[in-house]
Amino acid sequence: MKCTRCRAEAAVALPSHHSAFCPECFLLFCRRMVERAIHDHAMCTSEDRVLVALSGGKDSLSLAWLLKELGYTIAGLHIDLGIPGASPVARRITESFCSRHGIPLSVLEMEPLGLGMVEVRQRIRRPICSVCGQTKRYFFNRFALDNGFTVLATGHNLDDETSRLLANLLRWDTAFLADQGPVLSAQEGFVRKIKPLYRLSEFETANLSFLLGIETASAPCPYSAKATFPVYKALLADLEDRQPGRKLQFYEGFLKHGRQHFAAQGKTPLSFCRRCGSPTSTEICGVCRLREMMGAPAEVMIAISSPAVLRTQDVSGSAEKE
Amino acid sequence: MITVFFEPEGTSISLPRCTTVLQLLHQTGRKPGRALVIRNGELLTPDRRLTPGDSIILRDVGSRG
Ligand code: SF4
Ligand SMILES: [Zn+2]
Ligand SMILES: [Zn+2]
Numbered sequence: 335m336k337c338t339r340c341r342a343e344a345a346v347a348l349p350s351h352h353s354a355f356c357p358e359c360f361l362l363f364c365r366r367m368v369e370r371a372i373h374d375h376a377m378c379t380s381e382d383r384v385l386v387a388l389s390g391g392k393d394s395l396s397l398a399w400l401l402k403e404l405g406y407t408i409a410g411l412h413i414d415l416g417i418p419g420a421s422p423v424a425r426r427i428t429e430s431f432c433s434r435h436g437i438p439l440s441v442l443e444m445e446p447l448g449l450g451m452v453e454v455r456q457r458i459r460r461p462i463c464s465v466c467g468q469t470k471r472y473f474f475n476r477f478a479l480d481n482g483f484t485v486l487a488t489g490h491n492l493d494d495e496t497s498r499l500l501a502n503l504l505r506w507d508t509a510f511l512a513d514q515g516p517v518l519s520a521q522e523g524f525v526r527k528i529k530p531l532y533r534l535s536e537f538e539t540a541n542l543s544f545l546l547g548i549e550t551a552s553a554p555c556p557y558s559a560k561a562t563f564p565v566y567k568a569l570l571a572d573l574e575d576r577q578p579g580r581k582l583q584f585y586e587g588f589l590k591h592g593r594q595h596f597a598a599q600g601k602t603p604l605s606f607c608r609r610c611g612s613p614t615s616t617e618i619c620g621v622c623r624l625r626e627m628m629g630a631p632a633e634v635m636i637a638i639s640s641p642a643v644l645r646t647q648d649v650s651g652s653a654e655k656e
Numbered sequence: 657m658i659t660v661f662f663e664p665e666g667t668s669i670s671l672p673r674c675t676t677v678l679q680l681l682h683q684t685g686r687k688p689g690r691a692l693v694i695r696n697g698e699l700l701t702p703d704r705r706l707t708p709g710d711s712i713i714l715r716d717v718g719s720r721g
Contacts, residue, residue: 335701345699347688354701537689540717541699544692550663550715575687 346541349578357545364542367533368400375517377528378485384408385483385525387474388432388439390424390551392543393489395431397531399546401487402437408487409438411477413470416443416450420555427549442473448630449621455557457628462557465624472621476612478525490529493536496581497566499588504566512596515589523606523613533582535574536567658706660684663715678702684714691716 335344337356344354348363355363371377378384386398388410401408412428415421425441432439444450449469455462478486495516502510520526531539543550574581606612607619614620658671658680674680677693677700693700694713706712 335703344701347701347703349689357699535689537717540692540715544694544699544715552664554664571687571690575689 350535350574350582360541361545364534364538365400365403368530369404371516371530371533377517377530378406380405382407382484383482384485384487385478386410387486387488388412388428390428391489392548392550393491393531393539395428395548396539396542396546397487397489398437399435401530402435409440411474412439412441413473414441414443415466416445417452417555419553423551423553427551431548442477444469448625448628454624454628468620469624472612475525483525486525486527488527488529489531491531491534491536491539492581492585493567493570495529495532496570496585497563499585500566500570501563508596511593515593535581657708659711661713663713664718675706677704677706680706680712686714
């Protein structure tokens with residue numbers, strides 16, 4: 335199979351795009367897909383300071399690389415969840431990737447905040463992934479706002495987005511459908527959130543991360559068996575086999591024709607948490623309630639940038655912040 | 657004989673009769689577009705030919721984010 339663009343030996347076949355690419359042209363293809371996503375949805379400009387949420391996985395690290403390549407001003411935040419086995423590996427991969435590519439990185443540790451996920455899992459009754467996800471979203475948002483970032487970028491890919499869309503549609507979950515899309519605009523207490531990889535499939539980001547030499551974690555999160563939407567991902571993958579290009583059409587079609595009908599519905603009016611000031615639909619936000627339940631000391635409730643828990647790494651190596 | 661190393665499982669098998677990447681994917685129960693096929697650090701498309709003695713990494717594209 336020859337590269338559609340330059341006729342060299344192809345490395346990646348993409349039936350969804352009726353194309354195949356050699357490594358160099360595939361990198362160019364990925365850049366163009368992200369450029370188009372950013373442009374079509376006015377995600378960010380060169381004026382923005384973009385915080386990239388870095389889990390240590392292939393998608394978020396590839397995203398950081400692409401945004402840097404495209405000339406945006408970026409920095410990464412990694413949240414160390416304190417899960418033995420998985421967290422140290424994810425953190426090491428993130429730190430070495432950022433230092434290799436000159437991406438400023440901060441690491442926020444959950445354990446000193448009383449939110450190490452092993453302890454949290456022992457104490458709560460809700461599924462751990464839902465609590466963990468909520469906690470991560472909270473700290474990414476808080477960190478961005480507290481440190482002058484105008485945009486928070488996450489590595490959600492086309493498979494993440496379409497499986498979530500299908501799940502929400504099958505439940506007719508109007509509130510979630512109203513909010514689903516590659517951009518969530520800034521509101522009081524919320525930084526703008528963008529998903530520049532939404533046009534790239536999981537297969538495409540896997541190829542990209544291989545070509546970028548991103549190490550794959552040998553120790554996945556032990557709780558990941560309970561992660562969401564695998565059924566819908568599998569259904570959509572089967573559909574994509576029969577109808578190449580269907581996933582992207584489904585998602586773009588929703589953005590163009592579907593989403594507007596849900597936009598006015600299901601919005602809960604927001605107030606602000608009495609403890610930390612973050613937006614919430616209740617008096618005290620979910621993360622502050624969790625911290626109270628975990629017996630986290632009150633004085634660190636809002637001290638998310640305390641030097642004990644936040645480390646920044648400069649380009650040349652690692653240095654303690656302040 | 658082709659040796660296949662599965663990622664992320666960390667297991668391996670040998671396939672006696674397998675001459676293309678597509679056959680390798682079928683014989684291991686995979687589909688194109690769901691797994692990376694890697695030989696000597698190079699990505700292979702489904703039409704590529706394999707030679708006896710090849711050592712292949714088959715990396716499933718999971719949702720490890
Ligand atoms: S699998 Fe669940 S618990 Fe583990 S990191 Fe992901 S969201 Fe958190
Ligand atoms: Zn090419
Ligand atoms: Zn709060």
